[in-house]
Amino acid sequence: MKRAAALGQWVNDRPLSMEERLDMGGGELVSGRTGSPRDEARGDLWRGAVTAGGAEGERGVQKGMVMATGKTLAVRGFLIHLTHYDPVWYRRKSRENPFDMEVALEVVDALAEEGFNLLVIDVADAVKYRSHPELARRYTVPMKQLEKLAAEARRKGLEVAPKLNFSRSCGVHHHNDWMLGPKEEWYHHFDDEAWWKKGFELIDELIGVCKPKRFLHVGMDEDHDRSYSQYIQTIKGLHAGLKKRKLRALIWNDTGIEYDSGMIHAEKSLTAETAIPTDIVQVLWRYDAVPAASIKRIAKLGFDLWGAPGPRSAAGAAAFREAVLRAGGKGLLMTMWIPCRPSNRRRLLDGIRRMGPVYRGEE
Numbered sequence: 001m002k003r004a005a006a007l008g009q010w011v012n013d014r015p016l017s018m019e020e021r022l023d024m025g026g027g028e029l030v031s032g033r034t035g036s037p038r039d040e041a042r043g044d045l046w047r048g049a050v051t052a053g054g055a056e057g058e059r060g061v062q063k064g065m066v067m068a069t070g071k072t073l074a075v076r077g078f079l080i081h082l083t084h085y086d087p088v089w090y091r092r093k094s095r096e097n098p099f100d101m102e103v104a105l106e107v108v109d110a111l112a113e114e115g116f117n118l119l120v121i122d123v124a125d126a127v128k129y130r131s132h133p134e135l136a137r138r139y140t141v142p143m144k145q146l147e148k149l150a151a152e153a154r155r156k157g158l159e160v161a162p163k164l165n166f167s168r169s170c171g172v173h174h175h176n177d178w179m180l181g182p183k184e185e186w187y188h189h190f191d192d193e194a195w196w197k198k199g200f201e202l203i204d205e206l207i208g209v210c211k212p213k214r215f216l217h218v219g220m221d222e223d224h225d226r227s228y229s230q231y232i233q234t235i236k237g238l239h240a241g242l243k244k245r246k247l248r249a250l251i252w253n254d255t256g257i258e259y260d261s262g263m264i265h266a267e268k269s270l271t272a273e274t275a276i277p278t279d280i281v282q283v284l285w286r287y288d289a290v291p292a293a294s295i296k297r298i299a300k301l302g303f304d305l306w307g308a309p310g311p312r313s314a315a316g317a318a319a320f321r322e323a324v325l326r327a328g329g330k331g332l333l334m335t336m337w338i339p340c341r342p343s344n345r346r347r348l349l350d351g352i353r354r355m356g357p358v359y360r361g362e363e
Helices: 101-113 143-155 192-210 227-243 260-274 292-300 313-327 343-360
Strands: 075-081 118-122 158-164 215-217 248-252 281-285 304-308 330-336
Touching: 075 101, 075 343, 101 143, 101 343, 118 143, 118 215, 118 330, 143 158, 143 192, 158 192, 192 215, 192 227, 192 330, 227 248, 227 260, 248 260, 281 292, 292 304, 292 313, 313 330, 313 343, 330 343
Parallel strands: 075 118, 075 330, 118 158, 158 215, 215 248, 248 281, 281 304, 304 330
Antiparallel strands: none
């Protein structure tokens, strides 16, 4: 079955089940976020045989297959989670524990050692907000802990960008459920004046604590509840508010999605591309292939483009990097989608060290 012609791809799969979204061997918590699970991505660069059972779970691209541009990424980022909302995390919210500061500081050390220069901090309801204490959960920690983490990252030479996801996807991805107070339903204050006031009060608290120089990530991936026009207007509103605060908005771009149930998100992102300001940074994610057509299209529209190739394949990330650089893109954002907890310490640190040479352009 053909995908929307504007995206120039094919669809012949289903989305992964929740069980399949748990990483192979060890059952660590990972996100429901995924690209198409099929082996052949028509028009993409990340092709070939699956390396079954490989240490990195590599798919398609093998070492030595990447044609290097010789350029260096201006932005080499990593996304750390104090908490997160997606289908897998959501079903474990009732027993979620606070993030571990010691592990987070080790992550910062590893990032600095490996030449990363940006730490994006996924905050949501992981900290106690002075303006909205009603958002506190069982895993919420004092704001001072976030302040300490951000300060240490800056001390180690990492720029800091907080992240709050304003996507609406109640009952599916739950990305914005962190904003719901006691007894508040998803349809209450649907993008009304009170919602906007609340959103920017939370943003202002994070700006004061994290002291971002350039960026704030507003999510906006997998938005299931808004219409196309509502989705576009929300992005424009977030952009305008951040511009007043002398910051640029980072958003996820979903056009790498190919599975049938995710096409609403891919097409919504595609529609927004020609309707939103081009000083918004588009972070294009896909974890099993290089979405070459999307990379070229987004760059041609004049956006600053970053890629998000996922953590499993160094060779695949290198192919993604080179495609981004050839198109004039500026960066990569490494994602792992796992809690910052002692049980994940080795996995986080090993992942950063494995990907460091790729992000530095040495592999």
